[in-house]
Amino acid sequence: MPKWIKYACYEDYRKALYKRLADSIRFEIGTGCWLWNKATNLGYGQTYVRGFGSIGAHRAMWIAKHGDPGKLDVLHNCNNKLCISPLHLHLGTHKQNFKEASDAKLLQGQWKTLCKRGHPLSGDNLTPWTQWRGCRVCATGRYRLRLGWPEHLAFDSNIKVPAGYMLNRETGEIVPGKGRRVSV
Ligand SMILES: [Zn+2]
Ligand SMILES: [Zn+2]
Numbered sequence: 001m002p003k004w005i006k007y008a009c010y011e012d013y014r015k016a017l018y019k020r021l022a023d024s025i026r027f028e029i030g031t032g033c034w035l036w037n038k039a040t041n042l043g044y045g046q047t048y049v050r051g052f053g054s055i056g057a058h059r060a061m062w063i064a065k066h067g068d069p070g071k072l073d074v075l076h077n078c079n080n081k082l083c084i085s086p087l088h089l090h091l092g093t094h095k096q097n098f099k100e101a102s103d104a105k106l107l108q109g110q111w112k113t114l115c116k117r118g119h120p121l122s123g124d125n126l127t128p129w130t131q132w133r134g135c136r137v138c139a140t141g142r143y144r145l146r147l148g149w150p151e152h153l154a155f156d157s158n159i160k161v162p163a164g165y166m167l168n169r170e171t172g173e174i175v176p177g178k179g180r181r182v183s184v
Contacts, residue, residue, distance in 0.1 A: 010067075017049060018064035021057060021084055028129060030143055033083040035129070043081040043131065058084045062091070073097045080131055117141075117155055 024047075025034040036045025036057045045057025052063065061084040062074040075097050078088040092100070115121055115135035127134035141155035153159055153172055161167060166177040 013050065014064045014067070017060060021047070021061050021064055024057070025084060028083075030139055031078060031080070031083075031130075032085060033078055033080050033088060034085040035080070035082045036084050040082070045082055045084060058089055060084075061086055062089055075100060082131075119157065 022034070024036060024038045026037050028035055038057070039046045046054060047057045047060050048054050049060045049063060056074065058076065059069065059074045062069050065086045069091055072091040073094050073096070074089050075092045076083055076088055077090060078085070112121055115138055117135070117138055119125055119135045119137045121133050121135060125136045127136050127139050137155060137157040144154035145151065148169065149167060150169065153167065159167070159174070161174055164176060165174050167173075168175050
């Protein structure tokens with residue numbers, strides 16, 4: 001435990017730290033990730049924490065929620081280096097981190113040219129907000145499903161809903177109206 005903690009109230013500092021971190025994110029619908037929107041280093045969010053120096057923002061979040069992780073690494077369940085959601089973090093060894101990252105790479109299917117629904121995994125259809133090669137049409141589809149769209153329409157990339165329009169779920173037509181817009 002860093003020296004300064006003897007002189008300050010650690011609990012209060014952690015609460016303030018949590019608030020500061022939580023104010024520095026963009027919530028990602030779909031994944032539930034808290035994407036760090038301040039300084040980064042090697043793909044990780046970077047921030048200063050008293051007694052720890054300049055460290056990963058995800059590590060800072062662990063300190064804020066649980067205290068000093070010591071020698072252990074703070075790892076991502078979601079494999080998104082920018083994410084600092086407390087629900088997406090767990091502790092592990094450095095070796096584990098390396099292994100998980102390479103396993104994840106295999107799962108991401110770096111060699112794949114199509115997603116599991118057959119959309120091209122290239123160019124504009126790649127999700128720019130993830131570190132892995134995600135399918136944009138499917139990301140939109142999953143979001144649409146949550147809004148109550150039927151599955152056969154949700155994953156149809158030809159259906160675009162402009163501002164001021166909504167999907168008529170019965171007929172499948174795009175009609176003027178005030179539905180929640182799907183912009184991804
Ligand atoms: Zn996450
Ligand atoms: Zn897809």
